[in-house]
Amino acid sequence: MSSTWLSSSFFFLALSLNLSSVFVSAGIDISGLHALLLAHQNHGPQQCVPDQSPDDSSPSSCRDDLRMLTLGRQGVFLTDSDSFLSILNTYNLSPVQSDATKAFTTLTSSAETLILNLPFRYSTVDSMDASSYEKATFIHDMNLPLPPSTPQFDFVFDGGFTEHVYHVPQVYQNIINLLNPGGLFLSVTVNNNFSGHGFYQFSPEFFTRTFVPKYGMELLELYLAEVGDAPDKWERIDKDYKYRAEFRFKAKPGEEPKQTYIIAIARKLPLEVKPFASLMTNSPQQRSYEEEDWVVERQHLILV
Numbered sequence: 001m002s003s004t005w006l007s008s009s010f011f012f013l014a015l016s017l018n019l020s021s022v023f024v025s026a027g028i029d030i031s032g033l034h035a036l037l038l039a040h041q042n043h044g045p046q047q048c049v050p051d052q053s054p055d056d057s058s059p060s061s062c063r064d065d066l067r068m069l070t071l072g073r074q075g076v077f078l079t080d081s082d083s084f085l086s087i088l089n090t091y092n093l094s095p096v097q098s099d100a101t102k103a104f105t106t107l108t109s110s111a112e113t114l115i116l117n118l119p120f121r122y123s124t125v126d127s128m129d130a131s132s133y134e135k136a137t138f139i140h141d142m143n144l145p146l147p148p149s150t151p152q153f154d155f156v157f158d159g160g161f162t163e164h165v166y167h168v169p170q171v172y173q174n175i176i177n178l179l180n181p182g183g184l185f186l187s188v189t190v191n192n193n194f195s196g197h198g199f200y201q202f203s204p205e206f207f208t209r210t211f212v213p214k215y216g217m218e219l220l221e222l223y224l225a226e227v228g229d230a231p232d233k234w235e236r237i238d239k240d241y242k243y244r245a246e247f248r249f250k251a252k253p254g255e256e257p258k259q260t261y262i263i264a265i266a267r268k269l270p271l272e273v274k275p276f277a278s279l280m281t282n283s284p285q286q287r288s289y290e291e292e293d294w295v296v297e298r299q300h301l302i303l304v
Helices: 008-016 030-043 081-090 100-107 111-116 168-178 204-210 287-303
Strands: 026-028 066-071 074-076 122-129 153-158 179-192 217-226 260-268
Touching (some): 030 081, 030 179, 030 260, 066 111, 081 100, 100 111, 122 153, 153 168, 204 260, 204 287
Parallel strands (some): 026 074, 066 122, 153 179
Antiparallel strands (some): 179 260, 217 260
């Protein structure tokens, strides 16, 4: 990753932006910012593609029209400039700006301000929600299929949205449909000790069974992270686990277990001649049943 990501022009652009003030409840905290930077550092999205000229001799070209969508309007929940700058430094980002505190205040006014001033090459950062009260770009209830006119995006970010949507298979089918081929999806959602926060808390196996080639997706990275922790403390989940992906954080003596996020990074595969299966009509089964328990039972029935 280039150390020139953040420059004086980065902060000049940020200080010149003036987004209207709205109430935003979901957003990017310390763990979420780490996840956002990690996903881009490790996986893209794919920005440079070969020129499709007939002689196939032209050099690769880089798009400057990448589109990002956040599910719900996202705020930025970072409390001080020191922690913010420390996270940027972790990814070799070195801001050139004497008044770092002022820049921090402006950059963290909204997720759109922050993301548009990072060198991710996004031309737009849109949002989608069921209500207009947070002034989302697209108003759509994700419990329902997307309208045919809905555009596709190069990066879709869930910073605490999907656990609030009742019809989980539909919302994740929508997410897959929202992605361009090669596009990335990042989810920072709830795993444990968030009872009452939303409708659901998600387990690792939900993602290992949803983001598979059958449905047009590839799971790239999967973590469990106690809220506020940096990646060096995250627990990486092996997507090739045996039987079931069970994990428990152990609380220190005298302490309560902390709230835990599950962080998933996935990529949409290129389109195939045969359409991908739908989560709605060909839903996943839990791996321990489909690939082991039921197989043993079928073998037993054959033998007898």
